[in-house]
Amino acid sequence: MTNIAPTLAPSHLSDPVADEDDLLARFAPVFERIAAGNTERERHRKFPFEEVDELNRAGFGRIRIPVELGGFGASLEQTFVLLARLGAADANVAHVWRNHLAFVEDRLNAAPSEGNARWIARFLDGEFVGGGWTEANNGTFANIATTVRRVGDAYRVTGAKYYATGSLYADWLDVIGKDDDGSLYTALVRRDDPGVELVDDWTGFGQQTTASGSATYTDVPADPDDVFPASERFVYQGHFYQTAILAVLTGITQAALRDGITALRERGRNYPQGLDPVPARDAQVLQVIGEVSAQVFAAESALRTVARSLDAVAAAQAAGDLTARGRAVTDAQVATDHAQLVIIEAALTATTTVFDALGASGVSTDRLLDRHWRNARTLASHNPRVYKARIIGDWLVNGTDPVPDLGLFGRGGQGN
Structure with missing residues (x-):
């Protein structure tokens, strides 16, 4: 045979x-x-x-x-x-x-x-498209309260979400919930449909204009063509979401360097301990900028590496090769975990270290350089990096599968 x-x-x-x-x-x-x-x-x-x-x-x-x-x-x-x-x-x-x-x-x-x-x-x-899947009160996919139920020829969505990033800008909102049998579905509903309520109640000290507040859905209609079993969502979805955050963190690191260089060039006086009366010619201050540039280099390199690993998953998917896709998903998971460790460290270090080159004038509210650290710290908290090094180490030493148990998103033998 x-x-x-x-x-x-x-x-x-x-x-x-x-x-x-x-x-x-x-x-x-x-x-x-x-x-x-x-x-x-x-x-x-x-x-x-x-x-x-x-x-x-x-x-x-x-x-x-x-x-x-x-x-x-x-x-x-x-x-x-x-x-x-x-x-x-x-x-x-x-x-x-x-x-x-x-x-x-x-x-x-x-x-x-x-x-x-x-x-x-x-x-x-x-x-x-905007939306958010997270529920308040420590809700997880296991105990999700939002429902996506078939009613006649359509679906009805009822529930409440938090961290509904981008919703205020959206035409469509992506919502996850359970049907009567407990199966998870994602439904796309129109932003202006009756029963949709969006509230700007995001209280984070960073990322303050992302519209990441609350969304409430009360018997909101959804067309069957706009409702999908969660298990059929694309297999590298989790990696994609994380890489998107890492891309923004890389951009913040670039911005810290850009704004640090501008502020240093405009700095008019130096400290008595300085190596040159002109701050922009002080070798020790220039070293700080050089170190920040190395953080940018690390972030950019890590971002390209993890993105290429996702391209490999997409290529296997396009080729219809389930075996190759399985290997590529594991490689992408390791790359994503490595990139989180590198890029988060780069962003938090760069957005703090850059002030060492600027003196007291660097903290002026006119420049708002603090926004870079606040935004970086907020984004870095989405998926805590504290677990990543352990997961990679366990994979390298013991061969423990680094990919989370996300059968929900079609991992394993499912030919989606």
Whole structure:
């Protein structure tokens, strides 16, 4: 009997064809305009509705969609490098895109269908996806309270979420909940549907304009084509979400270096202990900037490495090779854990160390350099790094599988 290797269902994924320099040139002017208003938005907690809209009109939401379907055909590496550049311009605006980009990736992984074709068309039309899956009061997927129930020809969504990042900017909200049998489903509901209530009650000291507050859903309708078993969401979804945060953290590290250099050049006097009366010529101060630049180098390198590991998973998925995808998922998990250790350390170190080059003037509220540390510390708390080194060590020494038990997202033998 001939053994037939298991294969995966077809998808919309295809080989990336975009040129990174062309992508950067396209979006650089938008990033520059966003950066120009960053401190004022931060100072007054002004939500960047116009900025998110401008990015959408420029096509940022469709960079991963294949060219033949109307997108730019970018790789995941290119996507996250661009997201880091946006993070350097404004970490809040960059984080807003996390849920949208992840859902685009999910639909690219899904099998072609009429319903999925409608989603691709929505992305091309600039429709934006926000939402959040987390529930307050220590809710987990095991005890999730939100429901997604079939009622007649449609579904109804009822529940409450927190950390609903990007929801205030969205046309659609991505919600996870259980049906009557306890199975998990994700439902996409319209932002302006009756029964949807969004509240800006985010109390974090960083990432203050990401609209990461509460979302309440009361008997909100969802079309069957917009409801998906959670087990069928794309297999590297968790890695994607984490890499998106790491991209923003990399951007924050870049911004700390950029703003540190500017502040040092503008610094007018030095301390008596200094090696030169001009701070910008003080070798010891210049060393600080050099050390911060090394943190940027480490973050950028780690980000590219983890993004390439996700490209390998996507390539295996596109090829329909289940065996190769399994190996690639493990490699991606290790890369994601390593990158968390490297990038979080780089971001927190750079956003603190840079002040050693600036003196007392560096803490001026005119510059708002503290926003970089506050934003970095907030993002770094999403998925605590304290566990990552242990997991990698256990894998290296004992061969313990580093991938969490996420059968929920199609890991293992499921051919999604």
